[in-house]
Every structure is written in structure tokens, then in C-alpha cells.
Amino acid sequence: MLNDRFRPMASRLNRRTFLTRAGWGGLGAAALVAGAGRARVSAQPAYPDWIAASPKPPKRGGVLTRASAWDPPVIDPRITQSIGLHQFACLVGNRLVRYPFADEATGPTDLTLKGDLAESWQPSPDHRVWTFKLRQGVKWQNVPPVNGREFVAADVKYCFEAYAKEGAQSFTFQEIEAIETPDKYTVRIHLKTPNVLFPQNVAEPITILFAREVLEQDGDLKKHLIGTGPYTLKEHTRKVRVVLARNPDYFDKGRPYFDEYVILSTPDAATRMAAFRTGQSDILWLASPSEVETVRKTNPNAVVQSYHNSLTPFGVALAQDKPPFNDVRVRRALSMAIDRQKQADTLFEGHGIIGWGVPYIYYQDKAPTLAQLGPWWQYRPAEAKKLLADAGHPNGFETTLFYYE
Known part of the structure; x- marks a missing residue:
């Protein structure tokens, strides 16, 4: 089969x-x-x-x-x-x-x-x-x-x-x-x-x-x-x-x-x-x-x-050994700049769940809420901008994104 x-x-x-x-x-x-x-x-x-x-x-x-x-x-x-x-x-x-x-x-x-x-x-x-x-x-x-x-x-x-x-x-x-x-x-x-x-x-x-x-x-x-x-x-x-x-x-x-x-x-x-x-x-x-x-x-x-699963690899993997992603403030800013709930509501018509990062948890009986995922998982664009500015990037920065099929 x-x-x-x-x-x-x-x-x-x-x-x-x-x-x-x-x-x-x-x-x-x-x-x-x-x-x-x-x-x-x-x-x-x-x-x-x-x-x-x-x-x-x-x-x-x-x-x-x-x-x-x-x-x-x-x-x-x-x-x-x-x-x-x-x-x-x-x-x-x-x-x-x-x-x-x-x-x-x-x-x-x-x-x-x-x-x-x-x-x-x-x-x-x-x-x-x-x-x-x-x-x-x-x-x-x-x-x-x-x-x-x-x-x-x-x-x-x-x-x-x-x-x-x-x-x-x-x-x-x-x-x-x-x-x-x-x-x-x-x-x-x-x-x-x-x-x-x-x-x-x-x-x-x-x-x-x-x-x-x-x-x-x-x-x-x-x-x-x-x-x-x-x-x-x-x-x-x-x-x-x-x-x-x-x-x-x-x-x-x-x-x-x-x-x-x-x-x-x-x-x-x-x-x-x-x-x-x-x-x-x-x-x-x-x-x-x-x-x-x-x-x-x-x-x-x-x-x-x-199919309701609690595992997704489709995220952004950051090269944390080199600038700018070796600065935890930049990584936290990127996370707080993403409106995950809006993505789920828009793309999946409310039929999706909020994914989370490493370490991957294969399955849980109940998907965690946004609040349970912690402060860096919340959509807080103002805080994200401040963190970027504090990290020396008040106007943002350019980077290269590699992706696989």
C-alpha cells in the first residue's frame, strides 16, 4: 500500500x-x-x-x-x-x-x-x-x-x-x-x-x-x-x-x-x-x-x-554564527515581526495551527497557544523595530534567503 x-x-x-x-x-x-x-x-x-x-x-x-x-x-x-x-x-x-x-x-x-x-x-x-x-x-x-x-x-x-x-x-x-x-x-x-x-x-x-x-x-x-x-x-x-x-x-x-x-x-x-x-x-x-x-x-x-500535526519544518533557519543573526536581538525581532495568527486565518481560513520552532515536538495531545509559546512568538511589530534599532539596524537590512523545493 x-x-x-x-x-x-x-x-x-x-x-x-x-x-x-x-x-x-x-x-x-x-x-x-x-x-x-x-x-x-x-x-x-x-x-x-x-x-x-x-x-x-x-x-x-x-x-x-x-x-x-x-x-x-x-x-x-x-x-x-x-x-x-x-x-x-x-x-x-x-x-x-x-x-x-x-x-x-x-x-x-x-x-x-x-x-x-x-x-x-x-x-x-x-x-x-x-x-x-x-x-x-x-x-x-x-x-x-x-x-x-x-x-x-x-x-x-x-x-x-x-x-x-x-x-x-x-x-x-x-x-x-x-x-x-x-x-x-x-x-x-x-x-x-x-x-x-x-x-x-x-x-x-x-x-x-x-x-x-x-x-x-x-x-x-x-x-x-x-x-x-x-x-x-x-x-x-x-x-x-x-x-x-x-x-x-x-x-x-x-x-x-x-x-x-x-x-x-x-x-x-x-x-x-x-x-x-x-x-x-x-x-x-x-x-x-x-x-x-x-x-x-x-x-x-x-x-x-x-491531518492535524504539530510539526513543521517550513520555517526560517538562521545562520547564527555570523552577523546579523548572531545577535539574539535580531532573531527575536524577526520572530515578533511575523503575524502567525493572521497567516493561519488567511491562508487556512482558520483551519490551521500556529507552528513552533526547534526542538521539534512530534506530537502533542493539544497544540500550545500563542501565549504558551512565549513572548518572542507574539506579533509585536513596534518591539521588533526597537530591537532591530538597538542591534544597529534602525532601517532594517538585506539578506539572502536560500530555499529548497
Whole structure:
């Protein structure tokens, strides 16, 4: 089921609503979630935030198609954090551990770790050493130059060291001091400092394990991505489409359900909506109740689910080691210059929540109020201007903003 691999990525997206076309929605609607949630304005329609798995046996076969706003600039998971890549890379590759599939989870906030390529994991008493016991008999996808060889502990060591060496994911792996592989199915990871959340770090979609043969042969992963996952990468045509084909040798014999998954590069929102309405796309992510209701007029059988999460990476990361952001007054001024409540009310029609910063809190039973988030989270433009002036920027300043797709 395609949803099986999407829950972690979905947890990264802010309050939106998605729809699925009737016919397959009962199979996977609960997992291809990407936002929305409980309305702050009571007049807004309410949508379920969880759709339980159907008691009926899942239907197998067919093609799932999605018009997507995101297009991967490259397919090398080491060098990009592009959602365009990770929306399907986590279907091509596995991680050591994962978050629960939709048909395993008790609800949208169930983040109980499950074994993926690792069957078990255990920390040392001080949480500086983590030992993972690997699933035996797992095969790499039967694609040259790997050709379906067995996945072993040395592959984990190679991938983690490659991630740590360079690229956008290096920060996750640079906390590793050493990796031991005492046998084919055991990986012992020594950390520089204790980390009780290390398994959560390697459960993220960005930490997929890739075949070393490709990197050794090509020098990068820009042309080929081979993993152990439920789908093989059949086609990647930049700014056109991505096609994934079912991996017949996948170790979880019950999955995946679809024969193919096609992602159409569709940056225009109106085109994505039209594709859904005409049956060319099976999934649609929307930000506001009015958009949902507009689509339901033409697609009354669409399955709607909202997703209320308390985690968003879509903020501004500041380089605090150099001016002007090394001055806490500048950082506080920027924060107080943002009217977060107005953003939620305007963009999401009161159907959004106020996000917060680092450290990320995966889920809470109740979203914190603005008051609980502290003084620097309040919209106070006069105080923001004063802080900037005190920091030597009475007329503001120019800076460069980098962003990823």
C-alpha cells in the first residue's frame, strides 16, 4: 500500500486537507495524509482526522497516479532535502526502523517505532551505543549492478558513513563516532554523545539505505537509485514524471498493493485540481475548507481526511554564527515581526495551527497557544523595530534567503 511509506513524510507537512477518489480511498486514504485538522473557526466544516483500515482484504494491482507540486532536482538522497525526491525515495529504499503503517497505527499521532531493515534495536545504559539486529534474507532490488544480492550489515556502515561525509543529511550522521559490524546481521553504532532519540533520527524518510554499487560505479546517485523497498525506480524524467514499479522480491510479501505509482510533475495548483476532478490524479492536497468544498461539488464521492500535526519544518533557519543573526536581538525581532495568527486565518481560513520552532515536538495531545509559546512568538511589530534599532539596524537590512523545493 502506498500509504505504508508516506506517513513519516506526511508528518512533515503543515495543516492541509487531502482528498482521494472513491474506488481506492478505502484502501489507503488514512495514510496519504498531508495536513489540515480541527478548525479554529467553529463555522468551518469538520473532516475526520483518521480513517480506520477497512476490515476487507485489500485489493491488489492497478496504478496509483498523483499530480504533485514537487519535482526532484536530483535523485541522490545524500545531497538534497527536496520533498520532490523524498516523496518517492522512501518507497524505493528502506530504513533501519520506521514509523507505523496506516493499517498498523492506532491513530494519526501514533509514532511507535517499528522494525524495517532492523528487527530489533537496543541501547547501552548510557545511550551512546545502539545495537541493531538486521532482518535476514532481505535482497536488494534485482537491478544492475546490484542484481538482487543480500542486504547485510556492511551496507548500513557504508551508507551511514557516506551520509556523514558530505551532503544535506550529514548533520544527522555526524554524531556517529564509529560503526562496528561484528557479523552479517549486527550493526553496532557508537555515538559521540548520548542520544535517546537516535532510532527516531534514522527512522526519517531522508535516511534510506542505498546500494553501494551505484555510488562506487557512478560516483553519485544522480542517475540511479536502488534500494530494498517495495518499489523500484522505473522512470525519472525531470519536470515530467516519476514512475515506480512494484518490487516482486520485497521482503514484506503482503506489500505493496499497487503495481505502479506514477507522480506527475504539476507545479500549478489549478492544474492539480483539474487533474483530480477529471480522474487523472487520485490524490489532492488542499489547504482550506473552501477549496475542499469546491472540489466536493464536482466529486461528491471523494474521501476527505484532515491531518492535524504539530510539526513543521517550513520555517526560517538562521545562520547564527555570523552577523546579523548572531545577535539574539535580531532573531527575536524577526520572530515578533511575523503575524502567525493572521497567516493561519488567511491562508487556512482558520483551519490551521500556529507552528513552533526547534526542538521539534512530534506530537502533542493539544497544540500550545500563542501565549504558551512565549513572548518572542507574539506579533509585536513596534518591539521588533526597537530591537532591530538597538542591534544597529534602525532601517532594517538585506539578506539572502536560500530555499529548497
